[in-house]
Amino acid sequence: MAAKSIVYDLTDIRRNFELGEMTIKVLQGISLKIKSGEFVVITGESGSGKSTLMNLLGMLDVASSGVLEFDNVNVVGLSDDELSDIRGKKIGFIFQQFHLLGTLTALENVALPLMFQGVHEEKRWARAKKVLTKVGLGDRMHHKPNELSGGQQQRVAIARALVNDPEVILADEPTGNLDSKTSSEVMGIIRQLHKEGSTIILITHDEHLVKFGSKHIVLKDGRVV
Amino acid sequence: MKLATFFDYLSLVWKQIVARRRRSWLTLLGIVIGITAIISLMLIGGGLENAINGQLDSLGGDVLFISPKGNALTVGVLAEGVPLTEDDQEEVDKVRGIEQTAGMVYTTARIEFNDIVRYFFVVGLTDDPEARKLIGEGNNLNIGEGRAMEKGDQKKAVVGIDYTDFNLFEQVAEIGDKILIQDNEFKIVGIWERIGSSPDDRSIYIPLETYFEVFGNEGELGIIMAEVEPGVDVVVAKERVEDALRDYRGVEEGKEDFNIQTPEQLAASFAAVLGIVAAVLVGIAAISLIVGGIGILNTMFTAVLQRTREIGLLKALGARRKQILLLFLLESSLYGFVGGLIGAGIGIGFAKFVEWSFENFVGPNLFIVQVDYSFVLIVLIGSAIYGGLCGFVPAQRAAKADAVTSLRYE
Ligand SMILES: Nc1ncnc2c1ncn2[C@@H]1O[C@H](COP(=O)(O)OP(=O)(O)O)[C@@H](O)[C@H]1O
Ligand SMILES: [Mg+2]
Numbered sequence: 028m029a030a031k032s033i034v035y036d037l038t039d040i041r042r043n044f045e046l047g048e049m050t051i052k053v054l055q056g057i058s059l060k061i062k063s064g065e066f067v068v069i070t071g072e073s074g075s076g077k078s079t080l081m082n083l084l085g086m087l088d089v090a091s092s093g094v095l096e097f098d099n100v101n102v103v104g105l106s107d108d109e110l111s112d113i114r115g116k117k118i119g120f121i122f123q124q125f126h127l128l129g130t131l132t133a134l135e136n137v138a139l140p141l142m143f144q145g146v147h148e149e150k151r152w153a154r155a156k157k158v159l160t161k162v163g164l165g166d167r168m169h170h171k172p173n174e175l176s177g178g179q180q181q182r183v184a185i186a187r188a189l190v191n192d193p194e195v196i197l198a199d200e201p202t203g204n205l206d207s208k209t210s211s212e213v214m215g216i217i218r219q220l221h222k223e224g225s226t227i228i229l230i231t232h233d234e235h236l237v238k239f240g241s242k243h244i245v246l247k248d249g250r251v252v
Numbered sequence: 253m254k255l256a257t258f259f260d261y262l263s264l265v266w267k268q269i270v271a272r273r274r275r276s277w278l279t280l281l282g283i284v285i286g287i288t289a290i291i292s293l294m295l296i297g298g299g300l301e302n303a304i305n306g307q308l309d310s311l312g313g314d315v316l317f318i319s320p321k322g323n324a325l326t327v328g329v330l331a332e333g334v335p336l337t338e339d340d341q342e343e344v345d346k347v348r349g350i351e352q353t354a355g356m357v358y359t360t361a362r363i364e365f366n367d368i369v370r371y372f373f374v375v376g377l378t379d380d381p382e383a384r385k386l387i388g389e390g391n392n393l394n395i396g397e398g399r400a401m402e403k404g405d406q407k408k409a410v411v412g413i414d415y416t417d418f419n420l421f422e423q424v425a426e427i428g429d430k431i432l433i434q435d436n437e438f439k440i441v442g443i444w445e446r447i448g449s450s451p452d453d454r455s456i457y458i459p460l461e462t463y464f465e466v467f468g469n470e471g472e473l474g475i476i477m478a479e480v481e482p483g484v485d486v487v488v489a490k491e492r493v494e495d496a497l498r499d500y501r502g503v504e505e506g507k508e509d510f511n512i513q514t515p516e517q518l519a520a521s522f523a524a525v526l527g528i529v530a531a532v533l534v535g536i537a538a539i540s541l542i543v544g545g546i547g548i549l550n551t552m553f554t555a556v557l558q559r560t561r562e563i564g565l566l567k568a569l570g571a572r573r574k575q576i577l578l579l580f581l582l583e584s585s586l587y588g589f590v591g592g593l594i595g596a597g598i599g600i601g602f603a604k605f606v607e608w609s610f611e612n613f614v615g616p617n618l619f620i621v622q623v624d625y626s627f628v629l630i631v632l633i634g635s636a637i638y639g640g641l642c643g644f645v646p647a648q649r650a651a652k653a654d655a656v657t658s659l660r661y662e
Contacts, residue, residue, distance in 0.1 A: 087568055087655040108572045115570015126565045126659070130267040140569040142260050191570070 033099070034195055034226055035061040035084060040093035042079050042249075053079045055249040056093070061242075063194075066221040067228045068240030075246040077230045081199045084228060085118055086110040098194070115144050119188030121198035125180045127172040127187075133159060134168040137186045144191065158186040162216055178209025185216055195226040202233065214239065261575075265583045268555075269590075279551040280591040282544025287595025287635055288602065289537035291628065295603035295621045297530055303610075303619045304522045315386065316490055317513045318344065318476040318497070334501070334509045335472040343500045344476060347492050349484035354383035355473040357463060363456065364432035365415075366423040373455040374433055376463025377410075379403050386479050393457075398427040398442035405459050409433070410442040412453035420454065433458070436466050450613070486514050544591065545642040552584050552646035556653075563650050564658025573651040580647030581640045588639020592632045600628075 042054040053076045061067055071077050082088035083095060086102055087110075094101050098117070102110065114120075127136045138155035146154070159168050162182040172180050181201060188196050198217065202210035218239055221227050229240065237243050245252040269276050320336050338355060345353045361374040378384055379401045387393065400410060415425035425431065429440045433456060447453050464470045480489040490512050503509055513521075556563070566576055603621045610619035 082656045085568065087564075087659065108574075111567060111570050111572045114568060120568050122659075126561065126568075128562060128565075130271040131264075139264075139566075142257075142264075143566075143569060143571045143575055145254070145257060148256060148260065187569075 032063045033060055034063050034065075034097065035059070036094075036096040036099075038094040038096075040080075040083060040090045040095055042076075042083060042088070043091045053249050054083070054090075057249075057251055059244065059251060061195075061226070061228065063226050064221075064224055065226055066218075066239065066241045067244060068237050068242070069228065069230045069244045069246060070232060070234065070237060071246030073232065076249040077246055078199055079249075080246065081197055081228070081230055084195075085120060085197045086114055111143075115140060116191060117194040119191065119193035119196040121181070121184050121188050121196065121201045123200040123203040125172070125177075125184045125204070127180055127183055129172055132169045132171055133164060133175065133183045133186075136172070136183055137190050140187060140191050155186070155190055158189045159183070161189070162186045176209070177205055178212055181205060181209070181213050182216065185213070189220070193225075195228065196220065197228050199230045200232070201229070202231070202236075261579055261582055262586075265579055265586060268583060269586060272555075275551060275554075276587070279547050279587050280544075280594065282540050282542075282547045283588055283591025283635060283639065284544075284595040284598065286537045286540035286544050287592045287631060288599045289533050289540060289595075290631060291596050291599025292602045292606075293530060293533035293537065294627065295600065295623060296606055297526060297533075298624075299603065299607065299619050299621045300522075300526055300529075302622075304519060304526075314480040314482070314486055315515065316478040316480065316486070316493060317511075317518070318478060318493065319474070319511050319513075321509050321511050335469070336476055336510060337473060338471040340497060340500065340510075341473060341476045343496055344478050344493055347478075347489070347496045349481050349489045349492060351479040351481045352383060352386060353476055353478045354378055354380075354386040355460065355476050356387055357460070357472060357474040358455070359467060361434050361456075361467070362432075364435070365421040365425065365429075368421045370421070373451055374463070374467075375455050375457045376460040376467075377401060377457045379405055379459045379461075386477050393447065394445045396443050396445035398440070400442055401457070401459050405441070406462055407436065407438045408441045408459065408462075409438040410444060410457045411440055412444055412455050412457075413446045414450070414453040415440075415456075416443060431456070434466050438462075486516070490514060541638070545638065548584050548587050548639055548642040549646065551587070552580065552643040553649075555583065556580065556646045556650045559650075560653065560658045560661035563653050564655050564661065567653070567655040568659065576653075577647050577651035580650045581643060584643020584647065585636045585640035588642070589632060589636035591639070592635030595635075596628050596632060 037060070038058050040054055040057040041052070044051045044053060057080060069077055069080065079088070083090050086097070086105075090103055093103070095103055097113065102113065105113075128139070131139070134152065134155050137159055138151040141151040141154060156165070156168065159165060162185050164179060164182055164186065167175060167179060172183070175183065181204075185201075188198075196217075201217070202213055205213060214236060217227060217229065221239075221241075229236065231237075318336065318340075320334060336355075341353050341355045344350060355378060357376040358373050360371050363370050363372050363374075377387065380403070381400070384393070384400065395410070396413065398410070401408060409431060411425060411431070414420050418424050425440055425443075427440055427442070431438050431440055438456070438458065444453075444457070458466075478489075478493060480486050494508070494512055497510055497512075498505060498508060501509065563576060566579075571579075600621075600623055603623075607619055607621045
């Protein structure tokens with residue numbers, strides 16, 4: 028990966044939601060660039076459009092207008108499956124609600140994204156074990172989510188985000204459901220990933236976390252302040 | 253798709269089903285009942301068909317069975333019909349195209365042996381070896397030990413093979429033993445080979461003359477068998493015998509007090525019964541499968557709704573539409589397959605139970621269930637495909653779900 032290459036290039040991104048007769052303009056023209064290796068912290072009041080922006084960056088959602096280039100490719104207009112492929116190969120998600128599958132063990136949860144990429148079984152387990160060990164859960168691999176604490180569950184989710192060796196990690200309030208002690212553990216892992224060169228975009232409304240980032244973006248009413 | 257990938261998906265889906273055991277069992281119920289009905293229908297139907305064909309084979313194709321009919325005029329009373337007699341037999345014997353006839357009569361009687369009393373059939377048989385051959389063909393009578401009845405035999409008996417079983421009278425009967433029938437002493441001169449039905453193998457066969465001496469009702473027969481001459485059409489012969497007996501017994505056409513059946517007719521009446529049983533089972537199977545299919549559809553719709561966030565997550569993790577479709581199709585197919593598997597197990601078990609019952613209450617080797625496992629496999633595959641079809645619409649809904657909306661679903 029060429030250093031300082033541009034990962035995201037957004038130009039006048041807008042996202043409207045139609046609610047019956049009404050049009051809610053959530054994002055009202057966002058333009059920004061995110062470079063490889065950056066640790067971007069996005070803050071803003073509740074309802075300012077942070078998650079909506081994150082969904083666009085993660086290609087879970089499609090902008091109403093504007094250009095969103097990822098790896099120099101405009102992703103607006105790509106098909107559902109094409110977007111799935113990009114997510115599966117290049118993006119790692121960390122959600123506030125962890126979103127682990129309750130029927131699977133930590134290891135199985137972490138290996139799951141690789142299954143959709145058709146990665147061979149042995150390789151999947153090896154890779155999943157490696158990232159689980161990396162987040163400090165080498166001894167909890169065969170536990171189900173309900174046998175793990177909140178902090179441990181979020182670490183499993185981080186491992187899952189890492190398993191496909193993504194180009195960018197998107198974390199939407201990853202510490203929102205955690206107490207301060209476990210939340211600093213989780214932040215420790217994320218900072219470590221940044222140090223190792225990962226591109227990270229973190230959404231939070233916790234001002235204390237801003238200092239960890241290399242870049243700070245504040246949203247207000249759907250615009251970058 | 254690679255087989256390994258398929259098993260990955262299967263294991264993921266299997267965990268889902270196991271995790272929701274309670275609901276899963278309910279979902280399976282309809283399919284289980286449907287497949288149970290189908291499998292037991294095939295096995296029991298096949299077994300009965302074999303049994304009937306086996307019986308018919310032993311009858312031969314050119315014998316008429318003439319039996320008395322219940323008197324239809326005696327309303328409300330289960331009347332014995334006008335009996336057939338040896339005179340009727342003679343009349344039948346004279347009919348053109350009839351090679352020979354044989355008469356037989358039977359009743360339950362008090363049998364005493366080894367100071368133990370039990371009640372079994374006693375059969376009066378002709379002492380004419382030629383005529384007995386006719387009955388023998390019909391009833392699988394072959395001498396196993398000792399000798400068959402001979403002309404001039406009086407208080408002599410040939411017994412079924414069960415008399416050599418210690419359990420019947422707590423003593424094994426042997427040639428030369430004395431046995432009491434209605435307090436009349438008979439000498440056992442022969443033992444039949446196994447006939448194959450329990451009542452037959454427990455019967456005692458005595459000469460007709462002696463039978464009338466013991467039981468009275470001189471000359472009355474239970475059944476007359478008439479062998480049709482080679483080259484004569486069985487149906488034509490039957491009509492002639494019907495005419496002759498009508499004249500002789502003085503009854504009008506359509507008011508016959510006797511029945512004549514050809515082996516084909518016997519087969520047809522068996523087949524009719526079989527057809528009714530089959531129709532009922534097919535009906536049960538169809539209804540259960542429809543109910544089961546709706547059950548799967550309902551379960552899958554619920555699953556898709558309940559797992560909306562999970563579907564969103566799978567999309568976020570890079571699952572394509574087809575992959576999600578496959579996951580949910582596999583799940584509903586698995587309901588079909590597992591339901592089929594359980595149903596097949598119960599169906600085979602039920603058929604084996606029927607076989608066991610036949611063996612113990614009717615006779616051995618009569619009704620044999622042959623499990624055709626390739627057929628069972630086809631049913632299982634069919635059941636899995638059916639399950640998949642029933643879950644197709646919900647699965648498609650899951651595949652097309654929008655990632656963000658799904659993830660935000662409460
Ligand atoms: N699918 C949607 N339909 C209608 N309104 C939506 C939808 N998604 C988000 N919104 C609205 O957009 C606004 C911004 O939401 P969100 O991006 O989740 O804010 P944040 O994450 O900054 O709290 C909110 O007012 C929210 O109600
Ligand atoms: Mg939010």
